[in-house]
Amino acid sequence: MTPPIDRDHAFELLRQMFRIRRFEEKCAELYSLGKIRGFLHLYIGEEAVAAGAMPCFTPEDAIVGTYREHGHALIRGTPMGPLMAELYGKVNGCARGRGGSMHFFDATRRFYGGLAIVGGGLPVAVGLALADNMQQRRRVTACFFGDGAVAEGEFHESLNLAALWKLPVLFLCENNLYAMGTALGRHQSQTAIARKADAYAIPAEAVDGMDVLAVETTTRKAVNFVRQGSGPYFIEYRTYRFRAHSMYDAELYRTKEEVAQWKQRDPIASFEQHLRALELLRDADVEKIETAIAAEIAEAVAFAEAGEWEPIEDLTRDVYTPANGPQQSAFGGQLKADV
Amino acid sequence: MTKMTYREAVRAGLHEALENDPRVFLMGEDVGKYGGAYACSKGFLEEFGPERIRDTPLSESSFVGAGIGAALGGMRPIVEVMTVNFSLLALDQIVNNAATIRHMSGGQFSIPLVVRMATGAGRQVAAQHSHSLEGWYAHIPGITVLTPATVTDAKGMLLAALKDPDPVFIFEHAYLYPMEGEFDEGALPVDITRAAVRRPGKDVSLITFGGSLWKALQAAEALAGEGIHAEVVDLRVLRPLDQTTILASVKKTHRAVVIDEGWRTGSFAAEVIAQIMEGAFYDLDSPVARVCSVEVPIPYPKHLEDAALPQPEKIISTVRNLMG
Numbered sequence: 279m280t281p282p283i284d285r286d287h288a289f290e291l292l293r294q295m296f297r298i299r300r301f302e303e304k305c306a307e308l309y310s311l312g313k314i315r316g317f318l319h320l321y322i323g324e325e326a327v328a329a330g331a332m333p334c335f336t337p338e339d340a341i342v343g344t345y346r347e348h349g350h351a352l353i354r355g356t357p358m359g360p361l362m363a364e365l366y367g368k369v370n371g372c373a374r375g376r377g378g379s380m381h382f383f384d385a386t387r388r389f390y391g392g393l394a395i396v397g398g399g400l401p402v403a404v405g406l407a408l409a410d411n412m413q414q415r416r417r418v419t420a421c422f423f424g425d426g427a428v429a430e431g432e433f434h435e436s437l438n439l440a441a442l443w444k445l446p447v448l449f450l451c452e453n454n455l456y457a458m459g460t461a462l463g464r465h466q467s468q469t470a471i472a473r474k475a476d477a478y479a480i481p482a483e484a485v486d487g488m489d490v491l492a493v494e495t496t497t498r499k500a501v502n503f504v505r506q507g508s509g510p511y512f513i514e515y516r517t518y519r520f521r522a523h524s525m526y527d528a529e530l531y532r533t534k535e536e537v538a539q540w541k542q543r544d545p546i547a548s549f550e551q552h553l554r555a556l557e558l559l560r561d562a563d564v565e566k567i568e569t570a571i572a573a574e575i576a577e578a579v580a581f582a583e584a585g586e587w588e589p590i591e592d593l594t595r596d597v598y599t600p601a602n603g604p605q606q607s608a609f610g611g612q613l614k615a616d617v
Numbered sequence: 618m619t620k621m622t623y624r625e626a627v628r629a630g631l632h633e634a635l636e637n638d639p640r641v642f643l644m645g646e647d648v649g650k651y652g653g654a655y656a657c658s659k660g661f662l663e664e665f666g667p668e669r670i671r672d673t674p675l676s677e678s679s680f681v682g683a684g685i686g687a688a689l690g691g692m693r694p695i696v697e698v699m700t701v702n703f704s705l706l707a708l709d710q711i712v713n714n715a716a717t718i719r720h721m722s723g724g725q726f727s728i729p730l731v732v733r734m735a736t737g738a739g740r741q742v743a744a745q746h747s748h749s750l751e752g753w754y755a756h757i758p759g760i761t762v763l764t765p766a767t768v769t770d771a772k773g774m775l776l777a778a779l780k781d782p783d784p785v786f787i788f789e790h791a792y793l794y795p796m797e798g799e800f801d802e803g804a805l806p807v808d809i810t811r812a813a814v815r816r817p818g819k820d821v822s823l824i825t826f827g828g829s830l831w832k833a834l835q836a837a838e839a840l841a842g843e844g845i846h847a848e849v850v851d852l853r854v855l856r857p858l859d860q861t862t863i864l865a866s867v868k869k870t871h872r873a874v875v876i877d878e879g880w881r882t883g884s885f886a887a888e889v890i891a892q893i894m895e896g897a898f899y900d901l902d903s904p905v906a907r908v909c910s911v912e913v914p915i916p917y918p919k920h921l922e923d924a925a926l927p928q929p930e931k932i933i934s935t936v937r938n939l940m941g
Contacts (some may be wrong), residue, residue: 340690374723383722390689390726395713401679402714405686405694412642412668412692419686432709435679442674596724597758599782 283491285558290333291490292553293567295325295546298349300571301358302521304579305348305365305379309525313582314365318379321349323520326545327452328353330493331420331515334501337387340410340419342403345380345394346452350422356384358574359581368585374596375588396457397430399423400449404436407445407510418504420448426457428474429465437478437510444509448500449475451512452487454519459531475512487515488545518543618801623771624794627657627733630772631695634779635665638693641779644671644680645697654699655735655794681707681732685714685784688730693779701736701788702748715784716759730784731775735791736764737828737878738926744914747922749878751788751827752885755855761785762855763809766830768798770853773807781809790828809854812862818848821936822866824889825876826852829927833876836932845940855885863889864896871902872939876927881909903939908932 302320309318321328328349335341335354343350351361356372364371365379373383373392381392390406393399403421410417427433428451440447453471455462462469475482481503485496493515500511518540522529529537553559621629634641643658649672652659662670673680677698684696698704704711711732719727738747755762763785765774771789778785815830816837823833830851837847850866852858867873873893877886886907893905908927915925 371723373721373725376723377721381721383718383725385722385725391718391722393714395709398682398709398713401682401710402686402689404679405683405688406690407686408683409687409690409692412687413690432678432682435674435676436682438674439676439679439683443671594758596720596722598761599719599724599727 283553283556283558288553288558289563289567291329291494292546292549292559293571294329294353295490295549296567297571297574298325298328298352299546300568300575301352302348304575306521306525308365308579314379315367316378317345318365318525319346319523320519320521321346323540323544324452324454324487324517325349326490326493326549327487327515327517330490331450331497334494334497335418335420338415338417340388340390340403340406340417342390342399342406342419342421343382343392344396344399344423345392346424347382347392347422348379351382351384351389354384354387354389356382356387356389358578362578363582363585366582366585367587368582369588370581370585375585397423397427397432400427400432400436403447404440404445407440407447408443411443411445416505416507418446418448418501420450422450422452424457425451425453425455425462425471426465427451428471429457437475437480437512440510441478441480444507446504446507447510448504449480449510449512450497451514452517453514454517456519456523456531458523459527461531472512472514480510480512482512482514484514484516487517488543488548490545490549618799620797621768621800622794623768623789623796623798624655624657626768626771626800627775627789627794628659630775631658631661633772634695634776635661635669638779640691640693641695642669642671642692643695643697644673644684646673646675646699648672648697653697655791658697677703677706678710682710682714684730684732685710685718685728688728689726694730695779696730696732698732698734700746700791701734701750702746704734704750711754711760711786712757716757719783720759727782728784729782731778731787732784733775733787733789736788737790737792738910738915738922739792739828741917741919741922743917747915749910751855752877752879752888754786755858755885755888757856759784760856761809763787764827764853764855765789766793766827766851766853768796769801769804770807772800773805774809774853776805777807777809785809788827792828796831810857810859812850812852812854812859814848814862814866815851816847816849818846818870820846820870821872821874821939822848822850822870823874823876823932823936824850824852824863824866826855827878829876829878832927832929833932836929836936839929839933840936845936847936852889858888858892860892860896863892867893867897868900871900873901873905874932874935874939875905875907876932877907877909878927879909880912881907882912884909903941906935906939908935
């Protein structure tokens with residue numbers, strides 16, 4: 279049964295999904311203009327996951343993301359300007375432009391990447407949670423990864439370690455059914471991903487990742503479980519990527535019909551419909567949201583365009599910590615580092 | 618000066634670190650109940666408890682990665698990867714995360730992580746347990762690579778590494794653990810940016826590190842009997858490499874032999890020699906030579922293993938050839 283919806287909250291969820299969608303569409307456009315280079319992995323189709331999950335965490339919690347992390351950073355609260363500037367490779371980007379699309383970082387929001395080797399973020403998340411446990415902090419570490427990661431040894435090692443040591447990690451699998459171009463059934467003997475957590479005695483749940491409310495409800499429950507010190511929890515969000523894996527992908531591995539079928543379940547359109555059916559949403563509301571986002575994006579692009587390139591003299595800066603004191607964050611905030 | 622073994626020195630360093638900083642903890646395979654594969658943490662589980670002395674599953678990638686995460690989260694982890702051979706299973710975390718995150722995040726995050734492991738051959742444990750890969754690790758910017766060869770460095774480098782805000786990898790030569798030496802309390806805290814001249818000489822520089830230091834010193838002693846005065850340089854730190862000390866020695870002796878237990882092709886010795894070419898080419902009286910491991914998986918039988926590794930006799934004959 280669907281729980282009653284608070285209108286403001288529903289608007290916020292919708293607005294956040296729109297923010298991701300429009301941001302990503304702009305990224306695709308800027309990529310074809312050559313403003314953004316390298317790999318660009320778009321999140322279009324999967325917005326309900328980040329938008330529904332992210333509000334369940336407090337600012338003290340930690341987030342570990344993957345190379346498809348634009349949406350997560352946006353909803354976590356990193357301003358759009360530094361994110362766009364990062365995509366441009368400008369020094370006013372959220373990581374001085376050094377990482378680009380796959381490596382968003384934001385210390386002030388405990389956003390630990392943007393770690394782009396599949397499976398490589400899981401051990402780091404386990405360690406962040408270990409540090410919280412050892413320092414008696416009731417914080418949660420949210421670790422996002424895709425279905426491709428479940429094939430990696432690091433996935434299995436990390437689930438075991440987190441469960442063995444009862445660490446406050448939330449393993450969040452965004453199952454979009456493809457490890458780049460390899461369908462789940464072509465690389466996994468057990469395609470019910472949540473069941474893999476059973477092997478490590480971790481409670482797990484699969485949820486419709488196209489339904490933002492379901493994502494939020496399930497995630498909130500899991501966060502509460504983890505925060506109480508009951509050990510890790512595992513969620514499989516069943517979702518779908520509408521766009522190509524990256525901008526280089528010719529999509530030879532799936533049919534147009536399959537994509538079209540999933541688009542019928544577009545998380546934004548279906549939530550919009552749902553709210554309209556409840557008479558919570560009118561055309562004017564959507565227009566208002568869209569206008570505000572268009573302005574935010576225009577401002578972000580202007581911020582990125584106005585940004586400077588990092589001087590070549592700074593090429594090797596930050597390979598090691600300089601002897602003299604703390605660093606300033608790239609976009610002006612004084613960092614409150616843990617260390 | 619007090620006499621102690623290399624093992625005791627490592628243990629003393631770990632003990633002092635655990636005692637002095639509540640953020641320090643030790644994790645790795647068999648560091649707790651077993652007392653450490655090389656007995657460097659014997660008794661620690663009883664003394665410091667299971668929170669701080671953590672036995673891990675055989676999951677090198679995840680516990681090295683967990684060390685990275687714990688360091689990001691404000692702890693000072695010491696991760697023991699039993700041997701360099703097993704560190705290959707953690708390469709993703711070391712190369713892709715530990716070494717990159719500081720730079721790639723624009724300096725927002727640093728990783729004060731210490732990883733220790735045993736390295737090297739000479740104990741008849743065959744090809745899969747005899748690697749000397751510290752030279753590989755020295756290839757990677759973003760990490761510091763230490764190779765303590767003396768009992769003073771065995772303890773001192775660990776304590777210095779814990780003060781470093783970035784990842785430090787310490788390679789302890791497995792052959793050295795039972796070695797007894799003079800522990801020089803006065804040398805603490807040790808510098809982890811400089812090489813050290815372990816024996817002064819004027820005729821040839823023997824440049825080496827780790828377990829090979831003692832073979833080089835043995836060779837130098839024998840050469841002295843022939844009237845050849847070799848200077849022995851202990852690199853101590855492979856990254857960042859102390860070019861100043863290397864060049865100063867070569868400019869004094871005009872000849873150099875680099876001794877490295879790694880395989881010859883692509884060896885760390887090759888890097889040292891390249892730096893000598895770049896900085897002291899016109900000071901040389903002869904080509905620079907190297908004594909490395911023979912290009913073969915290290916075999917089990919003693920006579921073959923001995924033949925595969927750098928030995929004092931090989932160093933001596935190489936020096937004689939150089940002297941002409």
